[in-house]
Amino acid sequence: MIAALIAEIKPNSTWYLVLAALLFAIGTLGVMVRRNALVLFMCIELMLNAVNLSFVALAKEMDDINGQAVVFFVLVVAAAEVVIGLGIVVAIMRKRVSASVDDLAELKG
Amino acid sequence: MELFVFVAASIMVLAGAIGVVTRSNPVHAALSMVLTLFGVAVMFVSLEAHFLAAVQVIVYAGAIVVLFLFVIMLLGVDKAEDVHTEPLKVQRPLALIVATGIAGVLIAAMFAGRDTIASGRASIDLPTVEDSDANTRQLARLIFSDYVVAFEVTSVLLVIAVVGTVLLARKRRGEKSEVSV
DSSP, rough: OOOOOOOOOOOOOOHHHHHHHHHHHHHHHHHHHOHHHHHHHHHHHHHHHHHHHHHHHHHHHHHHHHHHHHHHHHHHHHHHHHHHHHHHHHHHHTTTTTBGGGOOOOOOO | OOHHHHHHHHHHHHHHHHHHHOOHHHHHHHHHHHHHHHHHHHHHTTEEEEEEEEHIIIIIIIIIIIHHHHHHHHHHHOOOOHHHHHHTTTTTHHHHHHHHHHHHHHHHHHHHHHHHHHHHHTSSSOOOOOOHHHHHHHHHHTTTTTTTHHHHHHHHHHHHHHHHHHHSSSTTTTOOSSOOO
C-alpha cells in the first residue's frame, strides 16, 4: 500500500532545483569558512556543479537540449579554471609553507 | 524507483558537499568531492543527459580530482589543518546565516519563477528519437552547428590555460626555492 504510493511519486524538476540550491549554498558556505586555497577551489567546483545540475534539470523540464550544450561549455571552462588556479597555487606555494589564504596579505596597507 | 534513485543521489551529493566543507584534511575533502560529483552524474543519467553524465565522470571525477590530489601531494599540504581555531569569532555564524539566506533566496526565486518555466515549455520541438544514443546525437548536432564558434574558442581557451599554467608553475632560471617542501 505505502510502497505503491511511494512508487507513484516521481521527482520533478522542482526537486532537482531545490537540491541544486542547497548544493550551491553549501559551496558558498565553504568559500566563506575555509582558509585552504585548494579547498576553496573545491567549493567553487561544488557551486559550478549546482549550476550544471539546475541547467540539466531545466533542459529536461523545457524539453530543450540547449541547456545541456551550456553545461558542456561550463565543464570545459571549469577545467581551464582549475588548471590556472592550481598553477597559481603552486607558484605561490614555492615561496611559502602553508596554503592558507590568510597568509597572502602583502598588498594590505 | 525514480524516487529511490533521486533520494540516494541527493544523499550522495549533500553528504559529499558537507564533507568538502567540514573535513580538515584536504585529501579527504577531495575524496568527498568525488562522492558529490558521482551523485551529480547519477542525476544527469536520471535526467536523460547521458553524454554529460559520462563527461562528468571522466572530466570531473577523473581529471580534475586527480589534478587536485596531485597538487595536494606535490605541495605536501596533506596534513590536517587546524579547523577548530577561528581567528574571527563571528565569521562562522555569519557565514552560516548568509549561506542559509542564499539557499532561501534561491528556493524562493525558483518557486516565484515556476509559472515562467511552465509557459516557456516546449518552445523548441525536438525530434524525439527513441534510440539509445539520441541524446549524444542531438547534443553533437547542436554543438557542431549552432555553437561551433564557441566550441572552437573553448579549444583556444584550453591551449591558453595549459601554456599559462606551464609558465606560472615553471621554476625560473636562477631562482632558488626558499622553502624545501
